[in-house]
Structure formats: C-alpha cells, structure tokens
Amino acid sequence: MQFSGQILKMCTQNGKPIQYYMTLGSDLIMMNQLIGKKLSIRHTGYQCVCCDRDEKLYRMGYCKKCFFESPYASDTIIRPELSTAHLGIGERDLEVEKSIQLRPHIVYLAYTGYVKVGVTRESQIPTRWIDQGATFALPIARTDNRYEAGMIEVALKEHLSDKTNWRKMLEDDFEDDLDLKDFRDKIRGYFPEDFQNFYSMEHEMERLDYPYEAPEKITSVTLEKNPEFRGTLTGIKGQYLSFEGGFFINVRAHEGYVINLEVSHL
Numbered sequence: 001m002q003f004s005g006q007i008l009k010m011c012t013q014n015g016k017p018i019q020y021y022m023t024l025g026s027d028l029i030m031m032n033q034l035i036g037k038k039l040s041i042r043h044t045g046y047q048c049v050c051c052d053r054d055e056k057l058y059r060m061g062y063c064k065k066c067f068f069e070s071p072y073a074s075d076t077i078i079r080p081e082l083s084t085a086h087l088g089i090g091e092r093d094l095e096v097e098k099s100i101q102l103r104p105h106i107v108y109l110a111y112t113g114y115v116k117v118g119v120t121r122e123s124q125i126p127t128r129w130i131d132q133g134a135t136f137a138l139p140i141a142r143t144d145n146r147y148e149a150g151m152i153e154v155a156l157k158e159h160l161s162d163k164t165n166w167r168k169m170l171e172d173d174f175e176d177d178l179d180l181k182d183f184r185d186k187i188r189g190y191f192p193e194d195f196q197n198f199y200s201m202e203h204e205m206e207r208l209d210y211p212y213e214a215p216e217k218i219t220s221v222t223l224e225k226n227p228e229f230r231g232t233l234t235g236i237k238g239q240y241l242s243f244e245g246g247f248f249i250n251v252r253a254h255e256g257y258v259i260n261l262e263v264s265h266l
C-alpha cells in the first residue's frame, strides 16, 4: 500500500484504546491497523497548511508569511489571556477571532508525566487531551470565552506547569490511583478573585487509553534530518508515532510536510 500527501495532525476517536486516523491525499488511513507493520516514509516537499504553497515551513505548518498574517496562528492561540474579541477589538481578523474566542472554554488539569494546567475550547474535549498524550484529565472551570479561561490559567501556572514535556509523556509512568480531584481542591485558592465563579466541581476525571507501551529509550526523529525513514510501528501516544527501537515521529511537528508513505505487510 502506498499513500502520498500533506501531513496534518491525526484525527482521533476516544475509545479503549483510542483510534487514530491520518488523511494523506484522498486516503483516510486507520493508523491503529498499521501497528506491527513496516512503514517507509519519504519527505518529498512542503505544503503550507494555510496557503498551500510549496514553501519552507516556519512554524506550526505555516510558511513565514502565513504565520505572521493568519488569524489562526495569532498570539492568542498560544496565549489565551491576550484575547480581546470580547471587547470587540480584533488582532488580525475580528470575525475569525470572535468565532474562536467567544465560545465556552474549559480550564483543565491533565497528567502527562506530571500535573499541568491547560485551556481549550469546550468542543475540543477530549481531542486536546489526546493530542497532548494526557493519561488523566479533569475540567476544573468552564468559562464563557477564551479570555476568562486564559486569565485563570495565568494565575494557576504560577503553581503548576502549563507545558507538556514530550519525553516524560512518552515514558508513560503513572500511579494507578492518581486523582486529579485532589489537585483541583488544592489549587482552588489560587483562582483569581474575579473568576472564582467559574470554578467547577461537577466533572469526573477521565482516563485515556492509548495503543502504546513505552520503550526503554526514547529518540525523536525529524524528517528534516531523516528525509527517508523506515521502521516498524509499535504504538501511538499523543500525536507521536512510536517505532521499534524507541524511535518517535511527532506528527504534529510535521504538519505541512508532503510525504510518500509505503506500508509493507512483513
């Protein structure tokens, strides 16, 4: 089997285990079915996720021009607390920013090797958690817009990390009896005063189950340095493909790369 096209992050479906799908060209590939098979990946070009041009990528799958112009790559995507659409103030394109920011958002705790805090649109749950490779997750606040969630996150990240350490995430160590509700109760006092009303105790902790077992050592591979990569797929966690020998490809970091993918049944 052979496929070719532009890499975008894998789509997922929550389940036991989580199901992963990759679209390449006009093909939808069920990635879980490729576990145990030998893949050969060849980098053939680039395609910006925004303008489609074959141009060297700058960040997040965008060429440099699009990264600095697209409302989908603006500062508020990374830093929700900078959001201004609720004030009617646009950054790059007010209509797009309204459609992203003026929706219910969730502040959550997630365990990705340690407990971290994060923000996402309510409609992105559990997708966002799966993309990060969280083993456990618990919503702790629901807000009306992105700005409010961002302000809560800013206050909480004085006490908790807001970053995912990919290596720790892939090591996949966790205590079975970890309860994020204990952490939620502990950090309640750190909610900013004006946003206390968003604190929520109504959610249950979710446990996510990946088709993955951690190898002994972890080595990250990029198509930039290895334009022809071959390996047997052994599992998937977050947006990382795990290959025999402990080699990993971060699919998300390769958005916009154009590849040929060959699957052999051996």
Ligand SMILES: [Zn+2]
Residues within 6 Å of the ligand: 048, 049, 050, 051, 052, 053, 062, 063, 064, 065, 066, 067
């Ligand atoms: Zn572009």
